[in-house]
Amino acid sequence: MNISAKITGIKYNVNCTDDLTEVSFKDFNINSASSCFLLSDKQYNYGISKWVSPKRTRSYPFERVYNSLNVPKRITVIPIIKDEGSKGDRDFIQWDTVSLMSLLDVYVILAYYNNAVIHPSRENKITDQEFDNNYVKNKILEISNYHSSALHWNLKEINDTLPSLIDIVQETYNRLEKELKVSFHNSRGIQSFKSQFQKGVADFMATSRNKAKEAQNREKQTLQPKEFLSTSTKATITIENYLGGKYYFTTDEISIVDKNLFLIEGKHSSNSKLPSIGDIKDGLLKMVLYCNLTDVKIDDTDFTPKPVLKLTSTNISGKISNQSSTSEIEEFKSSAGFNVNNVEIIDRLFAEATANNFEVIIEGV
Template sequence: MLQAQIKNFSYQKNWHEQLENFDFKNINSLPGKCLINFQNKTLALSKWVSPKRTRSYPYARVYDTFDSHASKIVTIIPIIKDEGINGDMDYLQWDTISLMSLLNVYVILGFYDKAEIHPKKADKITKQEFNNEYILGQLTQLIKYHQSALHWNLNQLSSEKLTKLAELAKNAYIDISSTLKIKLHNPRNIDNFICKISQSRETFMGFSRQKAKQAQTRESLTLQPKENIGIGKKEKIIINNYLGGQYFFTIDEVFFKNDTLYLCESKHSKNSLLPSNDDIKDGLLKLMLYNNLHKIEGLKKFKIALRLTSSLLQDSIILPNENLDSFIENNAFSGSQTTTLKALNIESKQNHFEIWINNEC
């Protein structure tokens, strides 16, 4: 297992996506990422469908709001998500908030209070909706707030606020269960969560990190369909930062070459010349973190890379590269894929990491 430290954070983003602009009325009517007009301010906003960071590409949506030039970058995360007795039960993790603080993203925690019965899966619910009044109140406070995302987010993690919000979530799920006449997870599970988060920040950190370690171990033993591991092996890494945050990640590929350790995120596509934009952005947000590592214990040199593989590619390239146009022509990339590749070429050069694009191994 690798142990690493991060002190400062900087990143130049070149891959831009035009975000739609909305007047804020209801959080549930907005897309997963957008700009909102709220009390004469423009906010860049993203939404998580679950507090679990591996669900529905929340990192990709945060990535798209990262350089929007709005007055604040905001992300909405449910504190708890219960999908029904035959579904998952996910809880907020401390280090998710720490990571957002590191990126200077303001977190608004919310809770679901509406849902529908899943049309195909028994004892599961779907189409969950945030309590809009609560989100509206938090946005109103945030507009008047003039300190950093770190201070705001730490305030969100106070025992008093977390306990109150978790109670609201528990009562909302009890009401959903009663209204829909469907069995959800035992409310005592949320009581246990409240007990952990209400004792102290240290207790909440410990609870979250135990969950993260378990997930990290599972991930390190699993090869996902969208990964295509090359010459390296999966490796767990714990990153400590000056905010007191610890991040438990699993790097897709780690290997030595010329006395240098390479840390590589891998994304694969079977049916397209490139992985999906969301897959690539998910990898890039992790590279933002890895690229700012101050040191890795026991190592003198390390480099960061993103590997994009496809069984349809005719040849390979390493970005940044001055001959990108020839690679694009040889593989007959679409217009949108060409735009993506050119943005990645600049982004990798500006941030001093490599992107390896090649046929599957």
């Protein structure tokens, strides 16, 4: 089943973000900083998150981006290419990642690694890759003097900065190959990536979207270990925004009741009473998108979207949601034996769901 939808803007109230550690610009180093933090200077405060890979499905970066959403100006630092050596992975940034950040009004710093060490146990693999900190700091200073939207910044960086950065990445991995005596993936892959820009952003967008759509179709056939579904029904959902960006997602589960289409994002734990907070926030970023869908259709038939975040565990029994009565919620929390931290997560999560008109279900399976 293929679902299509549009997003014209984002309105959402976050409630489950972390208290961010404050770092002064003077002492700032992107490599030693936490995954999400508050960067402060006399003139500005930025919520900054960083990715450990340009591939958004490899390391759950959405949790980090989510944690920055309560800061008015947000920046995320993404490596454009990450090559772990010929015995490791090599990933490239995709247009849809940048477009999604633009949709969330997040400024993207397209960055690169300039240092690494040999992997302690695997031949021809490196680890502990470090960003060029001076480059990242200079980009933050540029943003502090940039007075247009994140969308305009991100498009400018894709057009003007990314092609030359690709050359720097190639030079850096050539240097590391000699210094560390390791082999990397064939350089033709990086050159092919660069050639997309010779035809402009439009070609880059098309190539990236094709890869995203292929990944979407693969995911549609796959049950992830952190999902536990009451049915095996998955559906592809293609979201288009006013930028021309298309996002290819796979819903974990769907349900159709009359003209209501329930879009269910599932997170499961077999070891704890709740999924990890990282998994929950990964799901919440999907809720940010699903809560802002318009013009939702299946085969030209209109539906009203009903986003649902479904948290399941083999260590509890029963079922509750934020739409249950207060007495039912309190009884469920007591009978499940949730600890103080679990209760705080549930209370904040239910408050966020109610404020944004989506449903959170917690269920034992």
